[in-house]
Amino acid sequence: MMPSPYLPNTDADRRIMLREIGVGSIEELFQDIPEKLRHAQFKLPPPLSELELKKELGQLANRNVSLDNYSCFLGGGSYRHFIPSMVEHVIGRSELYTAYTPYQAEVSQGTLQGTYEYQSLVCQLTGMEVSNAGMYDGSTAAAEAAIMACMITKRGKVAVSTTVNPTYREVISTYVKARNFSMETVELGSSLSSDFACLVAQQPNFFGCLEEMEAHVQKIHDIGASFIAIVDPISLGMLKPPGHYGADIAVADGQALGNRASFGGPGLGVFTCRREYLRQMPGRIVGKTVDVEGKPGYVMTMVTREQHIRRERATSNICTSEALMALAAAVYLASLGKSGLRQVAELCYHKAHYAAEQIAGLKGYSLVFSKPFFKEFAIRCPRAPSEINRALFKQGIIGGLDMSHIIENGMLLCVTEMNTKQEIDKLVEILGAY
Amino acid sequence: MSHRYLLSEISQPGKMGCTLPALDVPPTELPPEELLRSELKLPEVSEVELMRYFTALSKLNYGVDTGFYPLGSCTMKYNPKWHEDIAKLPGFASIHPLQPEESIQGALQLMFELQEYLAEITGMNATSLVPIAGAHGEFTGLLLVKAYHQDRGDKARKKILLTDSSHGTNPASAVMCGFEISVVASDSEGNVDMKSLESAMNEEVAALTLTMPTTLGLFDPKILEISQLVHERGGLLGADGANLNAFLGRVKFGDLGYDYVQLNLHKTFSAPHGGGGPGSGPVCVKEGLVDFLPSPLVIKNDGRYKFVSPTKSIGRIANFYGNFGVICKAYAYIRSLGAAGLKEVSENAVLNANYLKEKLKPYYYLPYDRTCMHEVVFSGRRQKAKGVRTVDIAKRLLDYGLHPPTVYFPLIVDEAMMIEPTETESKQTLDAFIEAMKEIARDVEENPEILHTAPHNTPVRRLDDVRAARNPDLRWQMRD
Numbered sequence: 001m002m003p004s005p006y007l008p009n010t011d012a013d014r015r016i017m018l019r020e021i022g023v024g025s026i027e028e029l030f031q032d033i034p035e036k037l038r039h040a041q042f043k044l045p046p047p048l049s050e051l052e053l054k055k056e057l058g059q060l061a062n063r064n065v066s067l068d069n070y071s072c073f074l075g076g077g078s079y080r081h082f083i084p085s086m087v088e089h090v091i092g093r094s095e096l097y098t099a100y101t102p103y104q105a106e107v108s109q110g111t112l113q114g115t116y117e118y119q120s121l122v123c124q125l126t127g128m129e130v131s132n133a134g135m136y137d138g139s140t141a142a143a144e145a146a147i148m149a150c151m152i153t154k155r156g157k158v159a160v161s162t163t164v165n166p167t168y169r170e171v172i173s174t175y176v177k178a179r180n181f182s183m184e185t186v187e188l189g190s191s192l193s194s195d196f197a198c199l200v201a202q203q204p205n206f207f208g209c210l211e212e213m214e215a216h217v218q219k220i221h222d223i224g225a226s227f228i229a230i231v232d233p234i235s236l237g238m239l240k241p242p243g244h245y246g247a248d249i250a251v252a253d254g255q256a257l258g259n260r261a262s263f264g265g266p267g268l269g270v271f272t273c274r275r276e277y278l279r280q281m282p283g284r285i286v287g288k289t290v291d292v293e294g295k296p297g298y299v300m301t302m303v304t305r306e307q308h309i310r311r312e313r314a315t316s317n318i319c320t321s322e323a324l325m326a327l328a329a330a331v332y333l334a335s336l337g338k339s340g341l342r343q344v345a346e347l348c349y350h351k352a353h354y355a356a357e358q359i360a361g362l363k364g365y366s367l368v369f370s371k372p373f374f375k376e377f378a379i380r381c382p383r384a385p386s387e388i389n390r391a392l393f394k395q396g397i398i399g400g401l402d403m404s405h406i407i408e409n410g411m412l413l414c415v416t417e418m419n420t421k422q423e424i425d426k427l428v429e430i431l432g433a434y
Numbered sequence: 435m436s437h438r439y440l441l442s443e444i445s446q447p448g449k450m451g452c453t454l455p456a457l458d459v460p461p462t463e464l465p466p467e468e469l470l471r472s473e474l475k476l477p478e479v480s481e482v483e484l485m486r487y488f489t490a491l492s493k494l495n496y497g498v499d500t501g502f503y504p505l506g507s508c509t510m511k512y513n514p515k516w517h518e519d520i521a522k523l524p525g526f527a528s529i530h531p532l533q534p535e536e537s538i539q540g541a542l543q544l545m546f547e548l549q550e551y552l553a554e555i556t557g558m559n560a561t562s563l564v565p566i567a568g569a570h571g572e573f574t575g576l577l578l579v580k581a582y583h584q585d586r587g588d589k590a591r592k593k594i595l596l597t598d599s600s601h602g603t604n605p606a607s608a609v610m611c612g613f614e615i616s617v618v619a620s621d622s623e624g625n626v627d628m629k630s631l632e633s634a635m636n637e638e639v640a641a642l643t644l645t646m647p648t649t650l651g652l653f654d655p656k657i658l659e660i661s662q663l664v665h666e667r668g669g670l671l672g673a674d675g676a677n678l679n680a681f682l683g684r685v686k687f688g689d690l691g692y693d694y695v696q697l698n699l700h701k702t703f704s705a706p707h708g709g710g711g712p713g714s715g716p717v718c719v720k721e722g723l724v725d726f727l728p729s730p731l732v733i734k735n736d737g738r739y740k741f742v743s744p745t746k747s748i749g750r751i752a753n754f755y756g757n758f759g760v761i762c763k764a765y766a767y768i769r770s771l772g773a774a775g776l777k778e779v780s781e782n783a784v785l786n787a788n789y790l791k792e793k794l795k796p797y798y799y800l801p802y803d804r805t806c807m808h809e810v811v812f813s814g815r816r817q818k819a820k821g822v823r824t825v826d827i828a829k830r831l832l833d834y835g836l837h838p839p840t841v842y843f844p845l846i847v848d849e850a851m852m853i854e855p856t857e858t859e860s861k862q863t864l865d866a867f868i869e870a871m872k873e874i875a876r877d878v879e880e881n882p883e884i885l886h887t888a889p890h891n892t893p894v895r896r897l898d899d900v901r902a903a904r905n906p907d908l909r910w911q912m913r914d
Contacts, residue, residue: 006512006704006779006857006858007778007779007782007857008859008863009786009860009861013860014785017786017788018785020789020792021792022792029781029785030653030784031805032804032805032807033653033655033685034655037657037658037685037689038684039684040557042554042555042683042773043554043773044555044773045769045772047769047771047774048769049770050516050770053766053770054519054520057520057523057544057769058525061520061525061526061540063539063540064529064537064539064541065529065537066529067524067529067530077531077753077754078753080530084451086451086452086481086484090485093488094497095492095497096709097708097709098498098499098706099496099707100503100505100508101709101710103505104496104838106829106832106889106893106894106895106896107494107495107892107893108494108496109494110492111495111709113437113491116908116909116910117910120442120909120910121476121477124442124474127471131908131909136566136567136570137752137753137754138753139750139753140751140752147610167754168753170750171749171750171751174577174749174750178573178577178611179610180612210469212468214468238471239465239469239471240469240470240471241471244471261528261529261530262521262758263531263754263755264531264753264755264756265754265759265760266566266711267753267754278908285906286908287903287908288902288907288908289897289898289899290897290898290901291894291896291897292896292898293895295894295895297897301899301902301906301908302903303903306602307569307602307603307605307606308601308602308603309602311602311606312605312606312608312615313609314602316606316610317603318569319567319569319603320568320700320711321567321710321711321713322566322708322711322712323709323710323712324708324709324710324711324712325712333476334441334451334476334479334484335451335452336451336476337445337450337451337476337479338476339450340451340452340454341474341476342474343454344454347454347455347457349464350457350459350461350462351457351459354459354460372466393534393537398533398534398537420458
């Protein structure tokens with residue numbers, strides 16, 4: 001065999017090992033596989049060295065337009081926020097990123113204590129009582145929350161507000177139907193019959209508007225169902241958290257908390273709930289305890305909910321999740337801290353409102369909704385948003401989300417702390433030319 | 435600076451971990467007060483303190499870069515550093531999933547090609563890269579099974595068969611897809627018990643999911659008979675592909691008669707495990723299941739790449755397109771090894787496992803004494819008879835600076851120790867592990883106390899799991 005940086009045994013090692021095993025060749029070790037299946041041919045490109053492949057993939061990456069080089073007003077579920085450099089330095093420590101699920105707690109205290117920090121910070125942020133260690137993304141967290149509500153209430157109908165992100169609605173529907181439950185899309189505020197397990201609502205909603213969550217929570221509790229809030233974690237730097245308006249389960253996509261957009265993944269599903277639902281909760285949970293000498297330490301706990309113990313009676317099938325992204329979120333929240341997160345939220349809020357006001361003043365443009373909003377808002381354009389986006393793109397701007405299939409000539413714009421006044425003014429200028 | 439105090443405990447008012455720009459636009463009136471939060475309790479810590487805190491935490495951890503990590507079924511192989519760099523290129527890491535298609539052709543090309551490579555490697559016709567982890571891939575595979583039978587108008591198939599050695603995620607995924615489960619026994623050789631399969635495989639069964647090699651690390655020589663029987667009776671055969679490292683570049687799941695397989699890019703294709711994710715769990719399928727794949731797939735049309743939704747798609751299973759960052763690393767892995775390199779991976783993985791098996795056999799009970807594949811399962815029952823449990827052996831290994839194998843799984847082996855060395859370990863490393871295991875076996879006879887009290891040199895000693903579960907302390911809270 002040719003030497004490989006990832007196969008440290010030499011030919012001499014292999015000969016000794018084969019002799020110790022008592023076989024003449026490696027081929028003999030595959031004798032259980034029927035002969036005719038054992039020699040498949042594979043059509044794959046020839047191998048390349050590190051130098052060659054890095055060059056090739058560097059060029060391939062350059063065929064994508066990176067948010068680092070363009071100004072971006074696109075949101076809709078994935079967001080560009082500032083990430084302090086130290087976040088990636090921490091998660092880049094290989095003791096952390098080359099470990100696996102902390103089954104051996106004594107040599108995994110870094111992962112475990114980091115997760116406990118994550119759970120603590122997420123509870124502080126959301127005002128909820130308990131958090132798990134994280135799920136795949138916001139949409140699957142919402143879907144698992146809906147299933148959990150069905151198990152808690154022993155009801156099989158899930159209501160999802162029309163103002164929830166349409167992709168989330170699709171994912172919730174996939175999960176709910178898989179389990180042979182049903183899902184209905186309802187206007188937020190409409191009366192629900194008492195056979196519903198839960199209502200899923202989003203704050204700010206998909207169109208960026210702020211909903212009056214408290215009133216909706218009350219109505220849902222009146223029918224004995226659970227209220228599931230999907231929130232934007234950055235908005236909680238200033239907005240009332242779900243724990244304070246009575247949400248029973250609150251979920252979020254944690255990508256915005258220190259994780260790059262990365263073409264949509266890895267993301268992070270934030271999952272929190274009332275303490276009384278702890279035993280129905282999906283996913284890993286880390287708890288604090290002591291060792292035999294009384295020294296504090298951390299372990300995965302409440303494991304009897306999980307698939308590796310409970311198998312078909314588990315609360316979910318989730319195993320490998322997004323531990324490293326949860327750690328990034330913990331570092332991010334700690335780095336920004338109390339005043340930093342508030343500042344980021346306010347920067348988003350004021351800049352988005354500045355942009356909205358400027359655009360609303362343009363001829364042919366208007367805001368679709370008059371409700372208060374946070375960092376995203378829907379505008380009506382004088383012509384097809386796809387056309388406008390093409391013009392913006394030519395001038396180094398990634399425009400908003402084309403929503404013309406929902407709202408005539410509708411576009412959803414997102415403004416964050418990353419957008420300077422200069423960028424906003426340029427956006428407005430180009431829009432004005434249309 | 436140490437890890438002794440939590441962030442909220444070292445927090446002091448007025449500290450800050452980063453800097454932010456000043457507002458450069460005129461401020462707007464804030465929303466009505468009832469929409470705002472009154473207080474935000476996040477810690478206030480300087481960057482210096484934060485970096486030292488998390489560095490201290492990292493030093494408490496054991497990863498593949500620390501040392502040998504033979505966690506069976508998890509394929510803890512070395513992760514090439516430059517593959518990390520590729521995933522971090524701004525053209526991959528800093529792209530928005532909803533950008534116009536013309537601005538993400540490079541990303542779509544990479545995904546399209548990986549779809550093709552994985553289909554080729556598994557002998558299937560198409561691949562969905564959307565599933566985010568292995569269990570998510572299982573869930574997806576079973577939804578495909580459900581959609582396939584429903585589409586044929588066959589409503590009676592409500593059961594999934596799985597083996598008694600299967601991963602816990604297998605039954606849990608089946609339940610999430612609304613199936614009942616039924617268990618097929620393993621025979622004395624560790625293979626599927628054909629009589630048990632014969633009697634269980636009826637017109638109510640939608641699919642048999644069978645990990646290959648099995649979780650005992652054994653290849654079932656009757657795989658073609660199994661797939662024939664399942665198909666004759668109208669069922670599908672699905673693989674939990676967690677153990678692909680055993681025959682990568684040598685055997686195709688498609689040739690074994692499988693209809694679909696779910697992969698773990700973080701295992702077989704060398705993306706790091708992240709302390710429990712991110713993973714990536716693509717599903718590869720034969721022709722008959724292609725139309726049901728989750729949305730979206732990447733296709734190539736006139737030299738352009740684009741997303742499409744298959745005609746009878748099971749719908750969306752995640753917010754976007756899968757864990758693209760992990761997908762980049764797996765792509766780089768396949769391109770850097772090529773077909774011959776992948777075959778060398780499995781050859782060396784199997785060689786290493788068989789070497790460990792032979793060398794440890796005199797000291798630990800080997801329930802299935804035959805050639806193993808990429809991992810070997812021992813039983814600690816000889817040691818148990820002397821009052822030492824497998825958990826004690828695992829904890830004692832920590833004192834040697836080694837990560838223990840997977841323990842107490844598979845469930846059908848008493849006091850199981852499932853050892854997966856992977857191909858990236860040298861004979862020297864394996865010999866050091868063998869020496870440690872031999873010394874431990876001797877200590878079981880001569881000095882069992884050292885095992886009962888192990889570990890001794892770790893950052894913390896054995897932790898009280900019962901206390902953690904009885905009085906859940908799951909977050910930091912201000913003490914009154």
